[in-house]
Amino acid sequence: MDQHDRMITRRRFLKTAAAGVALGLSGSSLFSEAKEEYDLVAISGEPVAATRKAIEAMGGISRFVKKGQRVVLKPNMSFARTSDFGATTHPLVVATVAQACLEVGAKQILVLDHTLQRAELCLERTGIREACKNIPGVHVLTLQDRKFFREIKIPQGKVLERVEIMKEILDGQVLINLPVAKSHSATGVSLGIKGLMGLIWDRESFHTQYNINQALADLATVIKPQLTILDATRALASGGPGGPGEVKKPNLIIAGVDPVAVDSYGVSVVPWYGQNFKGRQVEHLLMAHQRGLGKIDIDQLKILMEKV
Amino acid sequence: MRKFLQTISLLFFTAFFVFATYKLPDWFPADIYLRLDPLLGLNAVFAAREIIGRALWALITIGATLVIGRFFCAYVCPMGASIDFLDFLFFRKKKRLGLKSEAVLRKTKLFLLIIFVSAALIGLSLAFLMDPMALLTRFYTFFIYPLVITLINLFLDLLRPLFQALGWITLSHLHYPQPVYYMSAITLLIFGGIITLNLLTPRFWCRYLCPLGALLSLISPLGLFKRRVNEDCNECLKCQKACAMGAVPDNPRETLFPECIQCRTCAKVCPQEAISFSASFSHSAGGEYLYTNFSRRGFLYSLTGGLAVGFLATQTPFALRQSKHQLIRPPGAIPETEFLRTCIRCGECMKSCLTNTLQPCLWESGFSGLWTPKLDLRLAPCEQNCNVCGKVCPTQAIRSLSLDEKTHAKIGTAILRKEMCLVWAQNKLCLICDEICPYNAIVFRPVEGYRRPFVIASKCNGCGFCEQRCPVRGESAIVVVTNGEIRLKEGSYIKEAKKLELEFKPDPGDDKFILEESGFKVEEKKEGKKSVPKEEKPQPKKPKGFL
Numbered sequence A: 001m002d003q004h005d006r007m008i009t010r011r012r013f014l015k016t017a018a019a020g021v022a023l024g025l026s027g028s029s030l031f032s033e034a035k036e037e038y039d040l041v042a043i044s045g046e047p048v049a050a051t052r053k054a055i056e057a058m059g060g061i062s063r064f065v066k067k068g069q070r071v072v073l074k075p076n077m078s079f080a081r082t083s084d085f086g087a088t089t090h091p092l093v094v095a096t097v098a099q100a101c102l103e104v105g106a107k108q109i110l111v112l113d114h115t116l117q118r119a120e121l122c123l124e125r126t127g128i129r130e131a132c133k134n135i136p137g138v139h140v141l142t143l144q145d146r147k148f149f150r151e152i153k154i155p156q157g158k159v160l161e162r163v164e165i166m167k168e169i170l171d172g173q174v175l176i177n178l179p180v181a182k183s184h185s186a187t188g189v190s191l192g193i194k195g196l197m198g199l200i201w202d203r204e205s206f207h208t209q210y211n212i213n214q215a216l217a218d219l220a221t222v223i224k225p226q227l228t229i230l231d232a233t234r235a236l237a238s239g240g241p242g243g244p245g246e247v248k249k250p251n252l253i254i255a256g257v258d259p260v261a262v263d264s265y266g267v268s269v270v271p272w273y274g275q276n277f278k279g280r281q282v283e284h285l286l287m288a289h290q291r292g293l294g295k296i297d298i299d300q301l302k303i304l305m306e307k308v
Numbered sequence B: 001m002r003k004f005l006q007t008i009s010l011l012f013f014t015a016f017f018v019f020a021t022y023k024l025p026d027w028f029p030a031d032i033y034l035r036l037d038p039l040l041g042l043n044a045v046f047a048a049r050e051i052i053g054r055a056l057w058a059l060i061t062i063g064a065t066l067v068i069g070r071f072f073c074a075y076v077c078p079m080g081a082s083i084d085f086l087d088f089l090f091f092r093k094k095k096r097l098g099l100k101s102e103a104v105l106r107k108t109k110l111f112l113l114i115i116f117v118s119a120a121l122i123g124l125s126l127a128f129l130m131d132p133m134a135l136l137t138r139f140y141t142f143f144i145y146p147l148v149i150t151l152i153n154l155f156l157d158l159l160r161p162l163f164q165a166l167g168w169i170t171l172s173h174l175h176y177p178q179p180v181y182y183m184s185a186i187t188l189l190i191f192g193g194i195i196t197l198n199l200l201t202p203r204f205w206c207r208y209l210c211p212l213g214a215l216l217s218l219i220s221p222l223g224l225f226k227r228r229v230n231e232d233c234n235e236c237l238k239c240q241k242a243c244a245m246g247a248v249p250d251n252p253r254e255t256l257f258p259e260c261i262q263c264r265t266c267a268k269v270c271p272q273e274a275i276s277f278s279a280s281f282s283h284s285a286g287g288e289y290l291y292t293n294f295s296r297r298g299f300l301y302s303l304t305g306g307l308a309v310g311f312l313a314t315q316t317p318f319a320l321r322q323s324k325h326q327l328i329r330p331p332g333a334i335p336e337t338e339f340l341r342t343c344i345r346c347g348e349c350m351k352s353c354l355t356n357t358l359q360p361c362l363w364e365s366g367f368s369g370l371w372t373p374k375l376d377l378r379l380a381p382c383e384q385n386c387n388v389c390g391k392v393c394p395t396q397a398i399r400s401l402s403l404d405e406k407t408h409a410k411i412g413t414a415i416l417r418k419e420m421c422l423v424w425a426q427n428k429l430c431l432i433c434d435e436i437c438p439y440n441a442i443v444f445r446p447v448e449g450y451r452r453p454f455v456i457a458s459k460c461n462g463c464g465f466c467e468q469r470c471p472v473r474g475e476s477a478i479v480v481v482t483n484g485e486i487r488l489k490e491g492s493y494i495k496e497a498k499k500l501e502l503e504f505k506p507d508p509g510d511d512k513f514i515l516e517e518s519g520f521k522v523e524e525k526k527e528g529k530k531s532v533p534k535e536e537k538p539q540p541k542k543p544k545g546f547l
Helices: A003-018 A029-035 A047-057 A091-103 A119-125 A128-132 A192-199 A204-208 A212-222 A259-269 A283-290 B002-019 B038-048 B053-068 B072-076 B078-090 B102-106 B108-122 B132-166 B184-199 B204-209 B211-222 B238-242 B265-269 B296-314 B336-342 B348-352 B403-408 B422-426 B432-436 B465-469 B493-499 B511-517
Strands: A040-044 A070-075 A108-113 A138-142 A149-153 A162-166 A174-178 A180-184 A188-190 A227-236 A252-256 A303-307 B225-229 B275-279 B358-360 B373-375 B413-416 B442-447 B450-455 B478-481
Touching: A040 A047, A040 A259, A047 A091, A047 A227, A047 A252, A047 A303, A070 A091, A070 A192, A091 A108, A091 A128, A091 A174, A091 A227, A108 A192, A119 A128, A119 A138, A128 A138, A162 A212, A174 A192, A188 A192, A188 A259, A192 A212, A192 A259, A192 A283, A204 A212, A212 A283, A227 A259, A252 A259, A259 A283, B002 B072, B002 B078, B002 B132, B038 B053, B038 B108, B038 B211, B038 B336, B053 B072, B053 B211, B072 B078, B072 B211, B078 B132, B078 B184, B078 B204, B102 B108, B102 B204, B108 B204, B108 B211, B108 B296, B132 B184, B132 B211, B132 B348, B184 B204, B238 B265, B265 B275, B348 B358, B403 B493, B413 B450, B422 B450, B432 B442, B432 B465, B465 B478
Parallel strands: A040 A303, A070 A108, A070 A174, A108 A138, A174 A227, A180 A227
Antiparallel strands: A040 A252, A149 A162, A180 A188, A227 A252, B225 B275, B358 B373, B413 B478, B442 B450
């Protein structure tokens, strides 16, 4: 992945934005917020409104997606469950982000996942396909065959030296991660970084061959979403990743550029399995943090908390 | 005209076959060709000894045959259409080898019919072996369908660069899951054999073997439309040569009415235009109305044969084991004995199965279980949001159930094979069965210092997600056995499950037990080896049975 180049571009873009070049953003009040850059935003509210607000507070989607670009959205639609189970990303969150990308002129928006259960059922039951049906240029797809994946090397990999990931995210596209907040029986929680596993071909080896936490940190060194929007409108506080389990309703949308920070904040929003945890207590997050992939101590971050 | 109708019918058959899939609307009779087949209906009704609602559709065919004649074979039967079409493709220009003892051979199909019917009377469903509708549906399911999917995927792969260049996103990512079946090769061999027999005479199958044709030929001479030859006939015998069914005897003015399928080829080839197929109540047309030369001995032999086959196939150790059979049957399958009698082995359920877990049996439950559906849960689980197998079952050997009813139609219970389980045998950290279980029927409890999986039988409905996902190589360490399956001929599965105190509903269950090993670093337990949880004695506070 050509990550480095894009980071520079983004920074340059932000400078330009700060210099006050109007970019036709709807609602100019957001702009003042964009100037004041937050590490994280946590917006409380209904899925659509909260997602919109979170995007705005992050500086607008145009900070991440430029006209003519191709965008990959990665929600969690791995389970054939309706959204009230809390095992999959809320369809309205996905649709809202897709709509936002469209509004700034994205050429093509792919909503992708490699589902765990039967793809057809996942697309249908999660409601994500239905929610995106009428948005032009948006394609909700599951890639269930090896031919759609390509092997890449992981230079910083500790247990994982190479991994087959979706070709679509290799070709210089914008990747926006849209995980759902849920518990996970092997990794504690499944948030943004764990959600990256939906972009690779061979998930099984993570569970059987490697230390899954270490492998996830390895994976996070090569797949770096430009933006993570964590859907914590519902949180599956136990019984994850597939549910059924206890579904709590934090009504939160958490967005940020730093994947570790978003996840770390996500850990704090509900008690998991009836107990409160911090990001540091989640092994794969701690490992990702220690490898310089992001900040884990949320009390040192600048966070915008708002209700819509 | 005939070819047109035949093609339409074959296309309809194919379309209905394609529609037999997940999301089939309740009202849509995807199995209509099988329902219309009077032989399958008769077979199932006789063998099961009760009236089967869907089998009554066959009365339409019977009625139409009584009115019109044996038109079914020429115009409707998709098997006949396939035979005609493939015959045209492969054997059109070949010299046929021909047969000598025509009249004797022709009776074969009647003997077969008698064998099948008498076997059904004894309680053995056997007609599926040779019924054209069941045979063709099986061939479609086990051979054509997987082949077509392969070809479509190949085609998509070839054109993928083009789709990508054109920016057709959906097409450039399209890929169909490949269905796979046991017994594809056997099914192909049988079908191939039937087609190859055309080398001897055209429509060899229809002339000599098809038991459905035999059944229809018993009543078809009563039909209104008949072949009639007027005085212009000069006995050139062109009609005799052209008749695919061999229904024109040496005196071409006569007709073997049971054999005539009213394809009207003879009328077309007749240079004198002496042949007509007009409707009339009078029996003025000359020819044979019944198999007059059908010998009593032949009848007795085939009757005895059928009864003997029925006896041999049903009186086996398998029969004694039927209440303790090992096969996981589809949810909603009626009790095993009745199931074997009612199932017509069309393969429609296996075609429609969303996850491809339904597979045909070979000898697993004896001859009487040939081609019956079983779940191969190591291959794929039974999807809880799908109930299509019952919907498409033409004899309702698998009952058509609502999703909620189907959830309660427990097909078995998972058991852990501790000697193979990574956690039990090797103290490894593995939670996959628990993670994947849709009903939280698997819990972890501390035993000897480790959290180990247990199955709560009353919450397990046998869907097999655990068996399929178990990471142990080869055979799974958690397998679904038929223990606890619910097989009801009638009545509500929900009620039955309640009566048995079973509960298949999403429930958080005992998930609190897995906290320590769920990837969180629990601080209090960080100090070295103390993190191993203490063994909780599973003993309740009071002895069992006391409140």
